[in-house]
Amino acid sequence: MASPENKSRVVAIVIALVLAAPLSAAPGGQNASTAVTGATQPARDGYVGDGACLRCHAETVDSFHKTTHYLTSSEPSATTVLGQFTSGNNILKTANPGLYFRMEEHRTNGGQPSFSETAVEGDAPDTTSQTERMDVVIGSGEKGQTYLYWKGDKLFELPVSYWANLGWVNSPGYRDGYADFDRPIIPRCLECHATYFESRPPPMNRYSPAGYSLGIQCEVCHGPGREHVALEASKSVRGSTPGVAAGSSSGILNPARFPRERQMDLCAWCHAGLGWPLKPAFSYRPGEVLEKYVDLPPPGNFAPADVHGNQVGMLEKSVCYRSSNMTCLTCHDVHVTQHDVAYFSGKCLTCHKPDSATFKKPGHPVTNNCIHCHMPRQNTNLIVFNFDGKRMTPQMRNHWIKVYPGTQAPVANR
Numbered sequence: 001m002a003s004p005e006n007k008s009r010v011v012a013i014v015i016a017l018v019l020a021a022p023l024s025a026a027p028g029g030q031n032a033s034t035a036v037t038g039a040t041q042p043a044r045d046g047y048v049g050d051g052a053c054l055r056c057h058a059e060t061v062d063s064f065h066k067t068t069h070y071l072t073s074s075e076p077s078a079t080t081v082l083g084q085f086t087s088g089n090n091i092l093k094t095a096n097p098g099l100y101f102r103m104e105e106h107r108t109n110g111g112q113p114s115f116s117e118t119a120v121e122g123d124a125p126d127t128t129s130q131t132e133r134m135d136v137v138i139g140s141g142e143k144g145q146t147y148l149y150w151k152g153d154k155l156f157e158l159p160v161s162y163w164a165n166l167g168w169v170n171s172p173g174y175r176d177g178y179a180d181f182d183r184p185i186i187p188r189c190l191e192c193h194a195t196y197f198e199s200r201p202p203p204m205n206r207y208s209p210a211g212y213s214l215g216i217q218c219e220v221c222h223g224p225g226r227e228h229v230a231l232e233a234s235k236s237v238r239g240s241t242p243g244v245a246a247g248s249s250s251g252i253l254n255p256a257r258f259p260r261e262r263q264m265d266l267c268a269w270c271h272a273g274l275g276w277p278l279k280p281a282f283s284y285r286p287g288e289v290l291e292k293y294v295d296l297p298p299p300g301n302f303a304p305a306d307v308h309g310n311q312v313g314m315l316e317k318s319v320c321y322r323s324s325n326m327t328c329l330t331c332h333d334v335h336v337t338q339h340d341v342a343y344f345s346g347k348c349l350t351c352h353k354p355d356s357a358t359f360k361k362p363g364h365p366v367t368n369n370c371i372h373c374h375m376p377r378q379n380t381n382l383i384v385f386n387f388d389g390k391r392m393t394p395q396m397r398n399h400w401i402k403v404y405p406g407t408q409a410p411v412a413n414r
């Protein structure tokens with residue numbers, strides 16, 4: 001076998017934090033499955049799905065369904081699988097000259113196409129191959145996506161992923177130059193990228209092939225909706241129904257009314273790094289104390305905290321955060337897609353008012369873009385590609401709001 005260290009024409013991608021870490025041993029020498037073995041997922045009562053909200057919240061549903069939260073996992077289809085299948089664009093060469101991958105789209109008369117990945121090893125005519133179907137798509141594709149396949153009731157990661165602007169790349173966690181289809185998908189991966197997967201007894205990548213629900217849907221953040229739907233449908237009983245969840249007057253959770261720590265917990269569930277599971281995946285309910293469910297790296301002093309995947313850890317280092325009641329919701333409305341830096345700059349100015357006595361005023365004239373200087377895009381060391389022999393790191397928005405060395409304060413226009 002040729003040296004996998006040969007980097008020419010190689011694309012290797014490592015998303016160390018979210019993808020590689022879970023499979024290694026825990027700090028205490030335990031392993032992810034034993035940590036939560038014996039505990040079973042709580043009963044899944046009262047969930048009705050996004051379709052049930054459509055009747056009364058059509059606008060919200062419509063707009064939310066265009067966000068990356070909703071699009072973060074899906075069934076494979078011509079629109080959801082973003083890689084190219086046309087001849088010439090469907091091959092990924094590897095560090096090993098005796099191994100390449102071929103991605104194919106299979107059209108059936110009338111029905112949805114199916115998609116597959118094939119590893120071809122050896123020199124023609126003596127080649128061997130393994131083909132597996134793409135069964136689940138993970139990632140909206142804003143940055144990239146990874147594909148999973150079922151072997152019986154076990155879920156595995158496919159060896160080839162898609163990365164925006166680059167196309168097909170070696171999947172995270174797989175060694176370049178090897179045909180490996182054996183990387184198990186742990187529950188925490190699905191917990192961050194889907195609404196629900198029903199786990200089966202170990203090994204940890206066993207799930208019910210019929211018991212899952214893709215995309216992050218409304219009830220992930222709002223809790224089960226059946227009671228609310230019933231209440232709203234029969235207005236007369238509103239407010240008088242026993243058993244309505246705490247913090248809710250409407251039979252459904254509204255995170256706007258959570259205390260600050262619980263609002264942060266909701267986002268930290270998926271935006272504070274991988275952590276260590278203490279209870280089975282999909283047990284956490286919004287409004288509860290997260291640290292009983294996932295042991296997350298302590299914010300602030302945890303050195304490897306990175307701009308990737310840990311917006312909570314970075315934001316919590318900010319003086320803004322420590323000196324105010326700021327939460328993620330100060331700037332983000334998760335029901336809409338937001339990329340306008342002028343809009344976000346307006347959020348800075350809600351506190352840093354030019355005439356405010358409470359908050360520090362910028363020592364410079366107020367422009368409409370605070371973001372480029374105080375929340376710059378930076379390379380993340382947790383996502384590393386080798387592309388054509390070059391080390392490449394994608395950029396993420398740094399959520400540590402501060403004065404960055406090397407930036408110059410804006411000066412007034414004359």
Ligand code: HEC
Nearest residue numbers: 052053055056218219222225229232233249250252253254
């Ligand atoms: C039959 C109509 C109806 C359906 C179906 C419905 N809602 Fe509502 N919902 C309402 C109305 C009306 C309000 C406004 C109530 C109010 O002002 O307190 C509301 C309020 C809410 C609130 C804010 C609650 C609060 O206490 O502040 C949330 C969150 C919510 N809905 C989510 C959902 C979700 C998620 C679904 C689907 C699972 C859904 N709704 C289905 C009618 C409905």
Ligand code: HEC
Nearest residue numbers: 053057060061064216217218220221254255256329333334
């Ligand atoms: C990623 C988490 C998340 C998801 C998913 C989510 N929401 Fe929300 N929702 C929130 C938060 C946080 C708030 C409170 C702050 C706010 O209004 O932005 C909220 C507030 C609401 C409210 C009250 C708004 C108001 O103005 O009082 C409604 C209604 C609502 N959501 C409906 C929905 C519906 C319908 C869906 C699915 C189509 C959905 N949400 C999906 C997090 C979420």
Ligand code: HEC
Nearest residue numbers: 068069072139140141142191192193266267269270328332
């Ligand atoms: C169940 C897990 C989960 C929860 C809870 C969650 N997120 Fe996310 N969020 C994700 C994932 C996964 C993505 C990346 C989706 C993708 O591109 O595939 C994401 C993406 C985002 C983005 C990027 C949107 C874009 O268009 O680029 C923002 C902003 C965001 N989340 C904010 C929040 C906030 C604020 C909260 C808390 C109210 C929250 N999220 C709660 C999992 C979650």
Ligand code: HEC
Nearest residue numbers: 018139140141142143144145146188189192273274308309
């Ligand atoms: C702790 C929660 C968490 C876990 C576990 C996790 N992810 Fe993610 N993932 C995220 C968040 C949040 C983002 C986007 C924001 C970011 O990168 O900070 C993301 C981004 C991605 C993206 C890029 C999506 C895009 O287009 O923007 C892919 C692909 C992805 N994850 C795949 C996976 C796979 C496959 C696994 C499991 C083997 C996994 N992730 C485990 C939270 C998680």
Ligand code: HEC
Nearest residue numbers: 267271311312315327328330331338339344347371396397
């Ligand atoms: C002070 C305002 C502010 C706060 C508070 C804030 N964000 Fe952001 N966030 C931004 C801006 C600005 C962007 C960049 C938007 C863009 O350029 O598309 C962003 C982007 C993101 C992204 C996309 C990441 C990327 O690099 O593409 C995620 C995920 C996200 N925020 C999550 C969160 C979470 C989770 C919290 C709470 C811990 C939070 N944000 C708090 C302003 C904020």
Ligand code: HEC
Nearest residue numbers: 319320323324326347348351358359360370374401402403
């Ligand atoms: C919820 C209120 C709030 C918001 C929103 C907010 N800040 Fe702040 N910020 C503060 C407070 C409070 C301080 C520190 C107290 C002081 O010195 O007045 C601070 C401090 C700062 C500092 C000094 C940081 C340091 O390390 O000393 C900078 C720079 C800053 N903010 C920029 C911004 C930018 C840029 C935004 C928008 C992306 C923003 N802030 C959003 C409240 C806020």
Ligand code: HEC
Nearest residue numbers: 348352360361362363366367369370373403407408409410
């Ligand atoms: C071109 C880059 C740039 C832009 C744009 C910018 N800042 Fe600054 N900001 C700086 C630099 C550099 C400093 C530190 C030197 C100074 O105070 O003059 C600073 C200082 C600050 C401080 C005071 C921090 C301290 O410790 O004194 C605050 C608050 C602040 N900026 C907020 C903002 C807000 C709000 C915006 C948008 C309305 C903004 N900045 C736009 C570069 C920028």
